[in-house]
Amino acid sequence: MRVYKPILSSIVLVSLASCSSTANIKKIVVPAGINNEVSITAKKAALTNTEKQNWQHLDLATDSIPGMSVNKAYEFLKGKKGVEVIVGVVDSGTDLNHEDLKDVAWTNKDEIAGNGKDDDNNGYVDDIHGWNFLGDSYTEHLEYERILMKPSVADPETLAEVKAYQAEKVKDAKELKFNYQNYLSGILFADKALKDHFKKDEYTFEEVEAIKNPSDELKQAIGVAIGFVKANKMTMSGIQKELKKEIKKAEKTINGDNLKNDYRTVVGDDPYDINDKPGYGNGNTGHSEEGESHGSHVSGIIAAARNNGKGMNGVATNVKIMAVRSVSDGDEYDKDVALGIRYAVDNGAKVINTSFGKAFSPNKEWVYDAIKYAADKDVLIVNAAGNDGKNIDVEKTFPNDSQDLINEISDNFLTVGAMSANYNKELPAAFSNYGKKNVDIFAPGVEIYSTYPNSTYESISGTSMASPSTAGVAALIRSYYPQLSASQVKRIIMNSGTKINMEVNKPGTGPRYRKEVELIPFENLSVSGRVVNAYNALKLADRLVKTGK
Numbered sequence: 001m002r003v004y005k006p007i008l009s010s011i012v013l014v015s016l017a018s019c020s021s022t023a024n025i026k027k028i029v030v031p032a033g034i035n036n037e038v039s040i041t042a043k044k045a046a047l048t049n050t051e052k053q054n055w056q057h058l059d060l061a062t063d064s065i066p067g068m069s070v071n072k073a074y075e076f077l078k079g080k081k082g083v084e085v086i087v088g089v090v091d092s093g094t095d096l097n098h099e100d101l102k103d104v105a106w107t108n109k110d111e112i113a114g115n116g117k118d119d120d121n122n123g124y125v126d127d128i129h130g131w132n133f134l135g136d137s138y139t140e141h142l143e144y145e146r147i148l149m150k151p152s153v154a155d156p157e158t159l160a161e162v163k164a165y166q167a168e169k170v171k172d173a174k175e176l177k178f179n180y181q182n183y184l185s186g187i188l189f190a191d192k193a194l195k196d197h198f199k200k201d202e203y204t205f206e207e208v209e210a211i212k213n214p215s216d217e218l219k220q221a222i223g224v225a226i227g228f229v230k231a232n233k234m235t236m237s238g239i240q241k242e243l244k245k246e247i248k249k250a251e252k253t254i255n256g257d258n259l260k261n262d263y264r265t266v267v268g269d270d271p272y273d274i275n276d277k278p279g280y281g282n283g284n285t286g287h288s289e290e291g292e293s294h295g296s297h298v299s300g301i302i303a304a305a306r307n308n309g310k311g312m313n314g315v316a317t318n319v320k321i322m323a324v325r326s327v328s329d330g331d332e333y334d335k336d337v338a339l340g341i342r343y344a345v346d347n348g349a350k351v352i353n354t355s356f357g358k359a360f361s362p363n364k365e366w367v368y369d370a371i372k373y374a375a376d377k378d379v380l381i382v383n384a385a386g387n388d389g390k391n392i393d394v395e396k397t398f399p400n401d402s403q404d405l406i407n408e409i410s411d412n413f414l415t416v417g418a419m420s421a422n423y424n425k426e427l428p429a430a431f432s433n434y435g436k437k438n439v440d441i442f443a444p445g446v447e448i449y450s451t452y453p454n455s456t457y458e459s460i461s462g463t464s465m466a467s468p469s470t471a472g473v474a475a476l477i478r479s480y481y482p483q484l485s486a487s488q489v490k491r492i493i494m495n496s497g498t499k500i501n502m503e504v505n506k507p508g509t510g511p512r513y514r515k516e517v518e519l520i521p522f523e524n525l526s527v528s529g530r531v532v533n534a535y536n537a538l539k540l541a542d543r544l545v546k547t548g549k
Contacts, residue, residue, distance in 0.1 A: 053449040053459070054312070054313075056070070056469055057069075064423065066419065066422075068315070068443065070534045072535040073534035076535055077480060081480075082476075082479035083318065084319070084320060084479070085351065085482075086106055086320050086344075086347075086351075087302055087320070087350075087351045087471060088345075089295055090326050090340040090352060091325070091327050091354075092292050092325060093284075093286050093292050093295050093325045094130075094287070094296050094321065094323040095286055095287050096286065097455075098300070098455050099310050100300060100304040100308070100310050100312065100314075101296070101299055101304060101305070101451055104303045104304070104314070104321050106130065106321055106322040106323075107129060108120065108127055108129070111126060118279075123278055124279050124283070124343070125279065125283065126282075126283040128283055130324050130344075131283065131343050132281045133281040133324070133326045133336040133339060133340055134326065134327075134336065135266060135267040135280065135281045135282055136266050136267075136288070137266040137267050138288045138292055140329060140331060141258060141261075143360040144165050144169075144360050146331070147159065147360060147362060148259055150272075153272050154360075161360070165360075169253055173253035177254065180243050180246050180247045180250065183243055184240065186224050187224065187240055187243065190220075190221035190228075191237075194218075194236075197214075197218055205226075205229055208225050209226065267281065269335075271335050272335070272362070274335050274366050281325075286323075287453045290454065292329065294327070295325065296450075297450045297460060298450075298465070298468045299321045299451065300312065302314055302315060302321065302471050302472045303315070303317075303321055303472065303475070304451055311457050315471075315472025316472040316476045318475075318479040319472075319475050319479070322349055324340040324344050326340035332358065334367050337354070337356075337367050337399060338367045338369065341370040341371065342374075345374050345379050349379060350378070350379055350380070350478050351380050351382065351471050351475050351478060352374065352380070352381045352382070352471075353468050354383045354384070355383075356384070357384065357397050357398060358398055359397060360398070361398035361399070364398055368409055371409060372410050374410075375411065375413075375487075380412050380474050381412060382416060382467050382468070382471040383400075383467060384415075384463035385433040385434070385438075385439045386432075387431045387463055388508070389430060389431050389507045390433050390434075390507075391434060393405055393435035393437045393438050401415075402438060406437065411487040412486040412487055413490075414440050414441070414470065414494070415438060416441055416443050416532075417525060418431070418442065418443070418444075418445025418462060419443065419446070420444075420445075421444070421446065424502075425505050426504070427502075427504050427522065428442060429446050430505065430508070430513075431462070431508075432445065432466075432507045434507050434526065435526070436525070436526065439525065440490075440527045441526055441531065442526060443469040443470045444465070444532075445462055445464070445466030445469070447461055448465040448469070450465070470493065472534075474490075476537075477489050477538065481542065481544075483545060489541075492540050493532060493537050494530065495528065496539070497531050497532050498530055498533045499529060501523070502522055503520060503522070504521075504522045505518070505519065506519065
């Protein structure tokens with residue numbers, strides 16, 4: 001799993017999710033009266049704290065903030081009754097004891113907790129809130145590292161690609177190490193100069209800004225300190241710690257230290273044999289450490305308890321979250337993903353969120369089969385597009401639903417790119433993957449406030465956040481209009497989204513990527529050229545159910 005959390009601004013880039021989706025989509029005609037195109041002046045004032053924690057639910061026309069019109073959608077739903085929908089979150093561990101998640105946790109009513117028996121005969125013992133395919137494991141390698149360690153798992157073509165990929169990784173790591181060491185030297189110089197000036201080890205940002213008539217050397221130190229602290233929203237000591245960590249990480253790649261240890265032995269199965277040890281893992285679906293927070297954050301975006309006076313509101317009501325722990329701190333195994341999807345399908349999920357991804361997938365056919373299995377059972381999979389700023393019509397990222405990047409294997413897989421709260425050329429997130437054929441739509445994915453382990457909350461960014469935002473809308477549709485199929489829900493979301501008619505910064509360009517910013521029509525970034533709109537989607541679903549068109 002490659003998680004994107006903004007640290008060190010333009011200095012450090014980490015990534016997370018992947019996927020692709022379609023080329024050929026059957027269009028649903030959007031009826032008159034459903035507003036799906038908006039021309040509006042961008043909100044110029046800075047977002048308030050309340051807006052920052054809720055912007056993805058706001059309305060472009062009403063608030064000048066390009067959210068998904070979730071609050072407006074609930075006005076439309078007043079007086080209507082929905083049915084319960086189970087959403088499978090195939091991810092890292094999820095803290096279903098969280099104050100904002102405990103009331104929306106799925107419980108397997110056919111299983112008796114703690115008796116060590118498979119009461120419902122589904123192949124999993126004591127699966128009360130879902131299943132943990134990782135067992136007691138969390139740390140893992142990236143897939144390309146595993147292939148280098150065990151070349152027999154890949155075909156010759158993939159192995160050659162992996163070796164070329166590794167060479168590029170080493171080259172990048174050397175460059176990053178050099179840059180990080182320079183940044184660290186600058187930070188250490190500035191920190192020492194400021195400590196000498198204040199004659200103390202601890203000082204505040206306000207004290208630095210208040211320095212009068214500094215010497216040239218001190219002026220330089222102030223500029224470095226203010227620049228880094230403002231850009232990264234971290235303390236000087238925090239920035240130093242993060243840079244040292246990144247330098248060590250780069251050194252591991254350069255020295256090949258990552259090509260050691262078989263972490264999977266903790267689980268006890270053969271991850272490259274899908275038939276080995278059925279029911280492996282355990283029923284402990286929570287986080288193994290505080291840093292294992294991704295599944296909790298994703299789950300809150302979808303369905304954190306609404307209007308309970310705590311934390312934040314999820315997108316969807318009438319939802320139960322099924323936790324399927326399949327994604328490690330590293331790349332997920334294809335076996336865990338495929339069986340995780342099948343577990344969610346077999347145990348009643350109608351929507352599955354998959355916010356993860358990787359560059360290589362030696363057993364991708366297992367995942368394709370699981371996607372088709374979900375389609376046969378009328379289950380919608382909502383998947384993050386990835387955070388590499390790449391065109392995934394050209395560069396593969398896994399999982400996806402198109403073996404040739406042109407034709408879908410099924411019509412139940414929705415791929416989502418990430419957008420920001422800026423209704424201007426910065427609308428698409430710079431890190432988001434895109435593709436006119438293989439990304440279906442965009443949704444809020446920048447600085448999304450949601451649940452974190454131990455009843456805390458954080459704002460983080462990634463297509464990992466855009467995907468559950470969309471999965472929440474899908475769950476709303478499936479709750480209030482259960483007669484609609486997974487394929488219909490996918491098309492409704494794509495065709496009811498707000499159409500964006502403006503040129504925007506092409507993801508993957510700009511200083512962070514050392515490329516000149518390139519402007520591109522927003523509509524060229526996805527199949528639909530739209531951003532998710534819950535209100536429009538529900539109106540279209542309502543019309544479709546009532547009129548059949």
